[in-house]
Structure formats: structure tokens, C-alpha cells
Amino acid sequence: MIIIEHADSPHLHLAGGKGISLLRLERLYTNIPKFFVLCPEAEEDIDGAAPAVLEAFDKLGVSRVAVRSSASVEDQHRTSFAGQFETRLNVTRDSLLSAIHFVYASRRALRVQSYSEAHQLDHSSIQMSIVVQCLIPGDVSGVCFSRYVHNDRLGIVEACWGLGESIVSGKETPDRYIFERNNTNRIVETTIGNQLYMVSPESEIDYEKVNREWNSDHNTQSLVPTHKRLRKKLLDKEISQVAELALHIEKQENYSCSDIEFCFHDGKLYLLQARPGPEANVRGELVA
């Protein structure tokens, strides 16, 4: 069994940090895009696994997916492994297998080795699963921490145009909204970021080129229409909608702080990921 589609699968423990939390959340929330998890063993024989993977892809019923890592060590309280492994967006049926292969391979990247060493983890023991998730063409995407590290009464939402990669990569300043935990309708601070580039759901990403040219990721992005650059990305009511969701997950999962990734498409909120948020050991910097 190499593909996990439900939380009651006996192989749940193989799904990795992200996979497990998504599978659990799927039973609680309806606004999670459909996905399946590929177990670590598939890495050994990708060609052999291909028919099953493609069948699972067809079952998702969409043309584009996101392929993300889900390592055994990822999304833990102390080690988020944020941005250490590769992610592939806008993956089509044709490019699915190569994308999966690529994400598996990122486990061996030098930066992962040094990150592991820094956190006293055995790099070779990392088990890597893969999440293949329907790509929601988000108009606005973002991250929410249910608790703001500087102040226990507050939480924080960051949002950008297009897909969330612009925030995660740190190249663009997202909008930052600070809300009150016990009254999410109160947005105490709004800072608008000037966003020049966005990863648009339609943009064809030439990963060959990205790999070839250092820092050429601008080529994978499109310019934000000028009139949108300094516009507030989320409405106040949308901010509190996100905040409520993050607070609910925090309570449900018994986290001290929850860290969710979300996006809005056509006014509808989608939950893309949830994990325990950074604790006080992270000094003021929000690690996504």
C-alpha cells in the first residue's frame, strides 16, 4: 500500500507530519482541497508506482495539483523544516511523476543536511512522504498564527496576492493584520505590503530554468497589476474568518499556537495546511 487517501488507513503513521495532520483535519473541515499521500517506499520504484499514482490523480478530478513534501520530522513543535524541502506547484498529469521524483530528491539536499545537524537529528533517518493536493487557484493566500509571539492576546494573519509561495519565500512583503484573540472582529493593526510579483495559479513554471539559473524565480512569477499593489488583500470580515478557523484548530488539536496556510478563491476560504505554530523559542520572526 503506497497511497493513503483516508485517515483510517492502517498506514497512517507513514504519511509524515503534514500528511497526518491533513488526513486528520479532513474529517473535521470540509474546505480542504482533495489530496492523497504517497508513502516513502514509493521513492524506491516510482515507475512501478506510476499507474496507482496516476489513478489517484485522476480521482482528484482536477488538472493541476501541488506536490509537497511531508517528512517524518517536519511540522513538529521544535523542527518545522520550513522551506527545507522542495514544493512543486501547477503540476499537471504529464509532469506529476517528475515533480514527485524531484520532491523526494530534495531530502538529500545539502541545506537539509545542515538543518538536521543544527537540530541534532539524524539526517539519514528522515522518512519522506509526499502530499499531492488539488491546486486551488487562490486569489489571495496567506498564513495565520493563532498566537502572536510578541503578545499573548493577539494573533496574526499575513496575506498576499496569488498563491502563498510569495510569503513563504520571503521575497515580497505581505499584508500583515493583527487581530485580538478573544474578539477576532477587532483588527488592531493593518500594514499593507507593496507586492510586485505574485505566483499566479495560471503561470506556467519552467522548473528547468529555475534549476539552471540562480535566483531566477522571478521568471516563474507574474507582475501584480499595478492598481492592486498597494491594495488591502483581505477584507476585515475575511481576516476574522481566517482567525476563527486558526483558533478553532488550536483548540481542537490542543496546540498552544496553530499555524495554518489558507487561501481564498471566489470569496471561499480553503484550508491548505495546519500545524503547530512556532513557540516562544523563535524570536519574533515568523517562520512559515
Place this chain on the structure above:
Amino acid sequence: MIFNNRVWLAWNQQSSIHLLYLTLEAGRIDLKKYFGFSWPLTILLYEKDQVYWMNRWEELRALGFKMLDCLLLPSYQRFFFDEAFPAKSAEVEAAVQSLADLDLKALSNEDLLNEYRRFAQVYKSWYALGWYAEPVQFCAEDIMEDELKYLRDTDRIDARTLADAKLPLFSSMQTTYSAEIEDSLFTCASKLLIALERAKFSVASTEGFTNAPNGITVINKRDSSNLRPAEFHEKYFMTMPEFEDARSAILKHCDLYFWKLNNYHSTQVVGPGAVVYECLKLGLRSTAPELAERVGESKRRIEMSRPLRNKVYQKLRPYYRAIVDVLARSAQMKDARKRVISLANHSIDAFLGEVARRTNGTIEQVRCLLPDELPEFLRNADSLQEEIQFRSETAVMYWGEQDTAPVAFTSNAVLRDPRGFTPDVSPSVWHMDQPIITSGDTARAFITALNDKFMFMLDWGMGKELDSISGECAYSKPGEDEIRGVVRVVRDPKAAADFKEGEILVAPSTTPDYVPLIRRASCIVTDWGGWTSHAALCAREMDIPCIIGTYHASHVLSSGEEVIIRVREGVVVRRQNGRHQ
């Protein structure tokens, strides 16, 4: 707010975001097609319905010099004034007409937007031609000042003659639309008054009576009943045979000038009811023969100034004579421009009104949006509501060919780009393809940052202590060197119906909307404007003294304040020694 007026031109008027955005767009791309340059760095600060449009004088003049060079080539001048402008104007008028025949309500959203884009394209491409007028005038006025000084210093012409000849020299020798509209209105009013007499009606002021919102009542002498102007219009004016003559004159007036109250803020169709009211108001102060006599007055005044103008014109050196010719054509073109803008704004408002209808919103809300946002608004009006609310309070639009916004408002991607500035990559980043817009608190922070960078404005309160303000005299009546009066600051001419006869009109700058007020004013004082500005031209046509270019009279002076104006010197002396109330 006081501007550093040596550096910044700050044009202040009632305007909507949408309509001005279109003109800025025209200056951005289409202007480049005709002259090879686009409009320079522009900052637009909106506070509610007032806009401050800011440009640097240096840049405007530099642009003006380049354009003037082009226009002084006879072949280009011919192309520009005789071919391009009339042809493009005809295109806009045709577009306006074909739009009027179209049933917007029947179109799908997609078709509506397509029609809008097509119209906006025609309008912008025409508007770009009109953009040349201001920069060219600013620099031409500068050049001409030097030449006039030269003529005076070399004793070719005496100072007095020069001062009197200046305005005629810088303006068109043909009557303007404003004058034409005035003439038509006087004709209507005199006909109406004659008819009133014949039909046994009279008009009276109800000022002081609480139940008379319009200030005018029509008395039916047969049964001594009082009629509101609207009642009179509906029950008697439109039906009684006695009014036949006046009716046809007023209907013709509406037909020709229904757009006369349009501006960059809003549009309205002037109907017979409104014109009847205007005429009745004129009838309060003048008799029919008096009004009939005023028809053609401005034309006669222009004719009277012709010999003086010619006298100075003959003394000018050839280069300067050519400039004066360009200025005269510009003045004519500016006048024609006003009419096309008013017409086109009607059409744009028709689109915006239709968008408002489909989204259950108001047209004021839609006027806060940019053209590119209309599709999104039609799809999901909710997503822009917050933005509209912010923008209707404060908004800043910023345009520069290069993205030189303050650092705090520059994208991280640009600031942290590890490649730095490299010519082959950066232009796409560096080039600002459209104006950026911010709203609400962000706009306030943005304008503060811009101010720190450009130093264009100082404190709002500053200047309140000034004892006098000086500008330049654009027109004075012979023999009238000093005017005493009460100031009336007017920003929204449509809301100043109670403007009293003989008050001093103080305004940022005047537009055709101000004409009814100018008619009653004893003197015009504007913050902004040159020899060829609307205020200066109007003053000459209507024989009202006028001080222009005081930069901040409308902020320093306050309504109700008494002042003494030394007209020829262009000085406004405050009688309360700088302290008001």
C-alpha cells in the same frame, strides 16, 4: 495645506478618481505617441471629493519647451491643430453618439466592459492631444514675460499699454464656449421676461422667507398666487402659448449646452426646468432690455481690445509672434476641449451608472474605482466595498515613469533584489506601467512619506496669520483700482447657490461651473492659473476684475472676511490684520 509653490503646481478641484485616472492614463501612453514624452511625475491626493493634482513646475515647463519646439514647426502645427485634433474630436463625438443609441441595460457584463474599453480608448487617445495645452502655456507665458520685459525696457512700448495688452495677447481672439453659453442664456432670459410680462406673471425674491428653499417665487398676477419655479415651469411655461418664443429658445439652449455643468467630478443633463430657474434668477436683477443688451458683450470687448493687441503684436520679434500664434490656437483648442470632455464624461458616467445599477451600488461608489477594477466589481462587488470606503475618505495616486515611490512603499522584491540594477533585467521592475493607488490609512502614510521625500507641502494652518496675499492681476476695470468686499471661498460651485451679489469669489481655480457665481462676483481671486486660465478669460469676457496665481488664497482667507483688493498690484489686504473671527 500650503504648497511649496516654487516647486509644485497644485491644482485643486472637485473630482472623481475614475475620471481623472483616465486623463492620467492618456498622459501616460497616448501623449507619448504624439510628442515622444509622457506626462511627468504626478501625485494626486484625494480628500473626499477634492483632489490636489501635483506636478513639478520644472518638469512641466521642460515638457512644455519640448512640445513648443514641435508646435513651432509649421507642418506639425498644421497636422496637430487642423488634422489630428478635429479628427480625434469627431471620433469622440461619434463614439458618444453611437453610445447614446445603445441600450446599455441589454448588454451582458462582458459586452458592457468591451464597449466601455472601446470608448475609453477613443477618449484617451483624443485626450492626449489636449494634454499639450497646459505645459506649453506655462512655458510660453514664461518666455513671453521675458519678451514683454524686453519691449518695456527698450522703450518700445510703455508699461501701461503692455499691462493692458497682456491678456488679449495671450488668449484667443474668438469667443469661447463660456461666452457663447452666456449669450444664449441672456437671450433666453430676455425672451422669458418679455413673455412673463405679456402673460401677466412677475418674478420676486423670497429671500428671508423660511418656506422658500429656492429663493425665487413667480407671482401669477391674475389671481395673485405664488408659484414655485418648478410649478411655474410645469403648469404654465410648457403649455401657455405666450411662452412659445421663450420656450423654443430655452429648449434650443438645452439641446446645445445640456453638458454645461459637467466636470471631472460628476455629470448632469441640464434640462429646461433648470434653465428657466436660471433665467428667472437673472430676471430678479435685470430687465429684459438690459439682458438683451448683454448679448454679444464679450465679443464686443474682444473686438475693442484688438487694436491694442495688434499694436503690441507688431512689435514682437518673429519667434515670439509665432509663440503668440500658438497660444491663440491653444486657447481655442482648450475651449473646444472643454466641450468634448463634458460630452465624453456623460458617456463614461452612463457606463458607471450602469455598473452601479447592476451591483446595487451608487454611482459615487463606482466613481472611486479604476477602469481595471470594473470587471472584478461586476463579478463580486463585495470584495471592493472596503476599498471604496477607504478611497472615498483619502486616496493617493502616484505616477512616475520610473517607480520612484518612497522606500517604505517599494516592493521588497525590488529592494532586496540581489542582482541590483542591471539594465537588461531591471526595466521591467523599475518601469512603472500604471499609476499606483493607495487608500485610507496607507494613503495617509504614503503622502507623509512622499512629503518627506519631495517636501511639497507644509502645515495646513500656516499662512492663516498673513496680513496680505499677492498674486497677479489678470484683468482690471479701467478706473477701478481698489475693491472692498466680503470674501466667499467656494470649492463646490454647485453648492453655492446663496452666493451674494458683490461678494469676492475666492476659489482654487475656476471652471465653467463657476460662471453663475463669477457673474455676481465683484472680483475673482484664484490660487492657481495663468494668463490663459479659465478665470482670466472669463474675467475679460464678463468684465470682472481678477487676481490669479495667489497659490493659497482659498486656504488663507475664510468666508465672511472683509478685504481690500488693490487690483492693479494684485494684492489682497486683510482688514482684520490676519486674524479672522
